[in-house]
Amino acid sequence: MNAPLHAPLKDNHIPRTLLSLSCYHQFISELYEQSSKEAITSQITSPPNQLINYDLILFIGYKSKKAFVYGVSHNHHINQKAPLIHAARKLIQSELITNKNSAYTTDQINDQSLQATFEQSGLKQLYWSPFNTKNKYYGGLLYCRHTPWCRSEEEIIQLLSYHYLFLLQQHHFGSLRVSGSDKKRSIKYLSICAVFILFMALPVRLSVLAPAEIVPRTPIPITAPLTGIISQVLVKPNQPVKQGDILYQYEPIELKNNYQIKLEQLQVAESRYKTALQNTLVQYNNQAFAQQKAEYELAKAQLKLSKEQLAFTHVTAPKDGVILFGDTQALIGKPVTIGERIMFLSDPNDTELSIALGVQDFTPLQQGNEVLFFRNAEATMPISGLLTSISYFPDIKPGIGLNYPLRAKLKINTSVADKELVRIGLQGTAKVYGEQVTLFYYLFRRPLTAVRQWLGL
Numbered sequence: 001m002n003a004p005l006h007a008p009l010k011d012n013h014i015p016r017t018l019l020s021l022s023c024y025h026q027f028i029s030e031l032y033e034q035s036s037k038e039a040i041t042s043q044i045t046s047p048p049n050q051l052i053n054y055d056l057i058l059f060i061g062y063k064s065k066k067a068f069v070y071g072v073s074h075n076h077h078i079n080q081k082a083p084l085i086h087a088a089r090k091l092i093q094s095e096l097i098t099n100k101n102s103a104y105t106t107d108q109i110n111d112q113s114l115q116a117t118f119e120q121s122g123l124k125q126l127y128w129s130p131f132n133t134k135n136k137y138y139g140g141l142l143y144c145r146h147t148p149w150c151r152s153e154e155e156i157i158q159l160l161s162y163h164y165l166f167l168l169q170q171h172h173f174g175s176l177r178v179s180g181s182d183k184k185r186s187i188k189y190l191s192i193c194a195v196f197i198l199f200m201a202l203p204v205r206l207s208v209l210a211p212a213e214i215v216p217r218t219p220i221p222i223t224a225p226l227t228g229i230i231s232q233v234l235v236k237p238n239q240p241v242k243q244g245d246i247l248y249q250y251e252p253i254e255l256k257n258n259y260q261i262k263l264e265q266l267q268v269a270e271s272r273y274k275t276a277l278q279n280t281l282v283q284y285n286n287q288a289f290a291q292q293k294a295e296y297e298l299a300k301a302q303l304k305l306s307k308e309q310l311a312f313t314h315v316t317a318p319k320d321g322v323i324l325f326g327d328t329q330a331l332i333g334k335p336v337t338i339g340e341r342i343m344f345l346s347d348p349n350d351t352e353l354s355i356a357l358g359v360q361d362f363t364p365l366q367q368g369n370e371v372l373f374f375r376n377a378e379a380t381m382p383i384s385g386l387l388t389s390i391s392y393f394p395d396i397k398p399g400i401g402l403n404y405p406l407r408a409k410l411k412i413n414t415s416v417a418d419k420e421l422v423r424i425g426l427q428g429t430a431k432v433y434g435e436q437v438t439l440f441y442y443l444f445r446r447p448l449t450a451v452r453q454w455l456g457l
Contacts, residue, residue: 056073085113104128105125106118131164131165138168138169211356216346221337224342226255233328242320247317277289317401323343357405368387371387392404406432
């Protein structure tokens with residue numbers, strides 16, 4: 001077996017007599033051979049009488065921050081409620097909890113009941129040998145007997161306490177932290193909590209993220225001027241056009257046939273009208289003449305309308321701009337009715353930001369709040385803007401769901417390069433800033449909402 005490790009000792013503490021020296025070394029060797037807490041407790045409470053003359057030794061440690069008797073000399077069964085055990089625990093907890101070796105007499109005990117308990121047991125002389133480090137108390141040994149302590153015995157007790165403390169630390173006996181250290185630690189924890197609370201109370205601007213797209217601010221709808229079938233689309237999506245450029249045209253066969261029919265109907269009505277006019281010279285019939293005249297006027301009006309519709313087979317741009325619509329092939333061959341929206345015409349320099357703010361992300365907003373637009377193509381260069389419109393009625397948008405439509409005006413220069421940054425159709429993410437809130441609310445707004453909904457509050 002390897003030689004035991006001993007705690008550091010001082011030369012002037014070596015026992016003087018040969019007998020005591022031999023007994024001391026034998027006891028220390030046996031002490032370091034113990035491997036369990038129970039064996040160590042039994043060993044330190046039962047040193048040989050050749051080293052120390054005692055009547056009773058109690059090993060008092062700490063359990064749940066209260067004094068607790070772990071061992072009694074020559075006794076393996078300890079009743080914590082026994083009068084002498086209870087008196088020793090109360091004495092250490094209230095009066096003798098110190099970090100120095102000290103000798104006492106029962107006359108120094110202030111509590112009369114404790115004093116009487118020790119005197120009835122014939123233990124009038126007490127010696128408290130604590131086990132402590134810089135910031136921990138491991139308890140100590142309370143030596144009890146009826147005769148006063150001498151200087152040599154105190155030296156032996158102090159010498160043994162070095163070894164006892166070393167073993168207690170090695171086997172992780174329960175300890176009580178020094179109050180000063182606890183106070184410093186409490187102050188440290190309180191300081192950290194205070195800093196955390198102050199940090200969580202910092203004011204920050206609440207912000208929400210939402211998908212956004214650059215759209216025309218005042219687009220002109222190009223609607224169907226008549227009912228028919230689109231035969232040809234002469235422009236492409238997002239193509240710049242000039243005023244008068246042909247955008248699309250109808251299938252002209254039906255319109256030409258209708259014009260030819262109206263022309264023939266006008267010729268018939270005109271012939272009948274002239275016949276009725278000649279008949280008035282022979283026999284005047286006011287009713288028949290008025291009827292033929294009305295039919296003639298109606299045929300003229302229908303022919304005029306058919307001629308105008310035939311002129312509408314080519315739909316032109318009402319002004320300069322960019323034409324906006326979806327797929328060209330989707331329009332070719334499509335039957336349309338009067339007033340149906342076919343495409344949009346927009347000024348490329350008159351744009352705004354359309355934001356679809358999800359209902360679950362809605363927060364109190366006001367017109368004029370700051371907005372940052374991060375384009376998908378260039379997310380590191382946001383474009384700033386101001387909120388101009390807030391809808392109170394939610395809308396349903398594919399891929400987003402129920403959302404509140406918002407509009408914002410972007411701040412851009414008049415240069416060509418800057419205008420390209422806000423080209424119609426660009427998509428990205430908008431960061432909308434709201435009112436100032438605490439950092440705690442900013443970080444835990446959604447979790448708190450989820451918990452509230454889960455609890456049904």
